Amino acid sequence: MALIDSFRRAADSDIWHSFRASPMTMAAAAVTLFIVLAAFLAPLIALQNPFDPANLNLSDAMRPPMFFGGEWSFPMGSDDQGRDLYSAILYGTRLSLEVGLAVVFFSMILGIGLGLVAGYVGGTLDAIIMRIADVQLTFPAILIALLIDGVVRGVISVKRHEEIAVFVIVASISLAFWVQYARTVRGSVMVERNKEYVQAARVIGLPRWLIMFRHVLPNVMGPVLVIATINLGLAIITEATLSFLGVGLPSTQPSLGTLIRIGNEYLNSGEWWITIFPGLTLAALVLAVNLLGDWLRDALNPKLR
């Protein structure tokens, strides 16, 4: 019953109405849903597993797409390794989405934690955290992520790096993205901490961490969720850019960015499909996610309109 109730409430809410009122947003939601579904059903609908070298045959390399003189077994053509591009795009999209979601998750946790501590505890700890945030904010996130990735490469061997590439890239982008959350949370906490419910909780004698996480945190989550949606698109772009630069995911487990990098080398010699199909997928995904994020920001925050 509670479930049906909450459905009914959702169907009657402002957000749902503003969603229905904007055809652009509905289109964006449909595209996002389609791409996400296709990506997570990849093992079922792909023609091969592109991560398994045993499936690749070099004699299949550089086949053109179906309607450009190719054949059914390679609907979008194949790349220089003989990988079916259609399957590679499905798996690559999945990887890009997973990295994007993981980055949003970890940077959010880190940013919320540090922001809460900075805002609630204050003092020297606050000063240290915020100075680090200020310095980091001077630089674009991509530069920070590149730097962290480069340092990791300086420490561990190339082979080892290839094994843990996904973790390295998630960690480096997350460490570049936490600042925005921390600053937002800190700002809201500074307002919330002086309110009566916090004082009441303190008078009861609750421990500080409990007040922070159980009482203050839920009241500062609104803006955090908006930032998270907008950052999803940004995280996907950053991962794709790093992979395109050749410092992200290796060509043995290609994300969309890696596929584009591989294809970029063949653009001048006429094999356009290796770049263009992953590129269009990435463009559609990012555009749709960004449109959704913008809509959510406006819907949750009528003041900004």
Add this chain to the structure above:
Amino acid sequence: MIAFILRRLAQAVGVLLAVGFIAFSLFTYIGDPINAMVGQDTSMEDREELRRKLGLDDSPPLQFARFIGNAASGRFGLSYRTSDPVGRLILERLPATLELSLCAAIFAVGLGVPLGVYTGLYPRHWTSRALQAVSLIGISLPTFLIGIMLILFFAVILNVLPSFGRGDTVKFGWWTSGFFTWSGLKALILPSITLGLFQLTLIMRLVRSEMLEVMRTDYIKFARARGLSNRAINFGHALKNTLVPVITITGLQLGAIIAFAIVTETVFAWPGMGQLFVQSVQFGDIPVMAAYLLLVSFFFVVINMIVDLLYFVVDPRLRGMGAAAAGRH
């Protein structure tokens, strides 16, 4: 105003020292520089000797001071990858990046501000709506994808512009310039558009929303009532009052342009600092990374300072406040 400048200067030095400390820690503690310099068969005694000679057994604060001193005079040690002096490697590639960034910035500001004014003044016109929709795409698409599309269209299909490199360059001392040859100028077009497009859309959208905001204010209505020409109102009254946020964002974006040159340079095989940086990241070449980081943060800090000073030029109220504040002291 003097006090303000001094405070900003202190902040700038603080940021540079912090970055310098990070660069120093990378340099000293990640990977042993001795290992990178000597062969496998060097004895322990020889290594210790080298360590002493290079001052690597001094106390960390002393080493840090020396590092900052060396960095200020452009000495960053040897690249792990090519064994060339890092300072020279970067200096060779600096002109390419700065010329590209300059063209991209001129493209972004020169086109972004007029387009923003236009879409702000006529928000209902269909060209404005079209521009607004296109700009959303420009903001969403990753830089490298735009570059690839441009290459595909102008270099591969139409074959009118080069897809990689700087073309012919002219040497002025250590500075190499692509501004004085046809092929150099042609080679600049696609990379500059790629690099500047994001900033262009950002500036355009910002100017547009600021213009919309300002056109609603009372003083614009009064200016109209006084019978001023549209031209005087639009540019003398409205545009001037949108400039403070525009300058802030533009200034910050100039720094971003230099950083994002990394991506554009990789797409177009542009022989600049960014490409060098990507190669050094791929290789884990710490000295080059540290030097690039310091140089770029120096640019950022200088740009931010100039932006702060520009406020005084644009906004007369600040000058008054600055004078009042100075008078109190």
